[in-house]
Amino acid sequence: MARAATTTDAFNAVAEPRRRQILDLLVGGERAVNDLVDLLDLAQPLVSKHLRVLREVGLVDVRDSGRHRVYRLNAAPLKPIHDWVKSYERSWEERFRALDDVLEELKAEENDR
Amino acid sequence: MARAATTTDAFNAVAEPRRRQILDLLVGGERAVNDLVDLLDLAQPLVSKHLRVLREVGLVDVRDSGRHRVYRLNAAPLKPIHDWVKSYERSWEERFRALDDVLEELKAEENDR
DNA sequence: TTGACACATTCCCATATGGGTATATGTTTC
DNA sequence: GAAACATATACCCATATGGGAATGTGTCAA
Numbered sequence: 001m002a003r004a005a006t007t008t009d010a011f012n013a014v015a016e017p018r019r020r021q022i023l024d025l026l027v028g029g030e031r032a033v034n035d036l037v038d039l040l041d042l043a044q045p046l047v048s049k050h051l052r053v054l055r056e057v058g059l060v061d062v063r064d065s066g067r068h069r070v071y072r073l074n075a076a077p078l079k080p081i082h083d084w085v086k087s088y089e090r091s092w093e094e095r096f097r098a099l100d101d102v103l104e105e106l107k108a109e110e111n112d113r
Numbered sequence: 114m115a116r117a118a119t120t121t122d123a124f125n126a127v128a129e130p131r132r133r134q135i136l137d138l139l140v141g142g143e144r145a146v147n148d149l150v151d152l153l154d155l156a157q158p159l160v161s162k163h164l165r166v167l168r169e170v171g172l173v174d175v176r177d178s179g180r181h182r183v184y185r186l187n188a189a190p191l192k193p194i195h196d197w198v199k200s201y202e203r204s205w206e207e208r209f210r211a212l213d214d215v216l217e218e219l220k221a222e223e224n225d226r
Numbered sequence: 227t228t229g230a231c232a233c234a235t236t237c238c239c240a241t242a243t244g245g246g247t248a249t250a251t252g253t254t255t256c
Numbered sequence: 257g258a259a260a261c262a263t264a265t266a267c268c269c270a271t272a273t274g275g276g277a278a279t280g281t282g283t284c285a286a
Contacts, residue, residue, distance in 0.1 A: 003129075003274065005241095006242085011128045012128045027201070033264090034262065044262085044263070045265080048264055051264095067261065069262080069263065073204060075205035076209070078198050082202065084133065085191050088136075089195065095187065095188065095189055115242085115243050115269095115271035115273090117244090157232085157233070158234075163274090165234080179284070180282070181232065182232080
C-alpha cells in the first residue's frame with residue numbers, strides 16, 4: 001500500500017502547509033476562491049484542488065453565490081487532532097521544565113566559578 | 114513536486130496512524146523495538162521504518178542497551194501542532210453550541226405539538 | 227567460533243500526491 | 257447569443273510512500 005490519501009482524515013489533510021494556510025485565512029470569515037488565490041499567491045487550480053481535499057474531510061463548506069463559490073471554515077474535524085495532541089501536553093512541559101533546570105544549574109555553576 | 118516527505122515535520126510524521134500508535138505506547142515509558150512489534154502486531158521492518166521517521170522529526174530518542182535499542186518519547190515537536198489546532202478551539206465550540214441550539218429548538222417544537 | 231537474537235537497511239511494487247498547463251462548466255454582462 | 261469572468265476538472269510528471277521479503281550489522285551466549 002502507499003501513503004494514506006490526503007482525504008482520509010483531518011490529520012492527513014492538514015499535513016499540507018498550503019491547506020493550513022487556507023484554513024488560517026478562513027478563520028477570518030468566508031472567502032471566495034479568487035480571494036484565496038490572491039491571498040495565497042498560488043495558481044487557481046491548485047487552490048481549487050486543496051479546497052476539494054478540505055471539503056472531502058469536512059473542514060470547509062461551500063455555498064454558491066452568483067458566479068462565485070464561497071468557502072467557509074468548519075473546524076469540527078480538527079477536534080480529534082486537538083484531543084490527541086493534548087494528551088502529550090504534560091509530556092513536553094515536563095521536558096521543558098527539565099531543560100530549564102539544567103540551564104539553571106549551568107548558571108549556578110558559572111556563578112560559583 | 115510530490116507530497117511533502119513524512120520526515121518534513123511532525124504534522125506529516127503524525128499523519129500516519131501507525132506512528133501515532135507508537136507514540137501512544139511510548140507515553141507509558143521506554144520500549145525496545147521488539148516490545149513495540151509485539152504490541153502493534155506489525156512486521157519488525159515496518160516498525161523500524163516508522164521509528165526512523167519519528168526519530169528524524171525528533172519525536173523519539175534512541176538509546177542502546179546491549180543488543181536492544183530502547184526508544185523514548187520526546188513530545189516537544191508536537192507542540193506546534195497543539196498551538197496550531199488550539200487556535201481553532203473556539204471555532205468548533207461555537208459550532209457545537211449552534212448545533213445544540215438547533216436541537217433544543219427541535220425539542221421545543223416537539224413538545225408544543 | 228558459531229549460532230541465536232535484535233534490529234536496521236535494501237530492494238520491489240502500487241499508489242496518490244502537488245504542481246503545471248490546458249480545458250470544461252457555469253454565470254453574468256453586453 | 258457572444259464575450260468575459262469564476263471555478264472545477266483532466267491530464268502529465270517526478271517523487272516518496274507503506275507494505276512485503278530478503279539481507280546486512282552488531283551483540284550476547286554456549
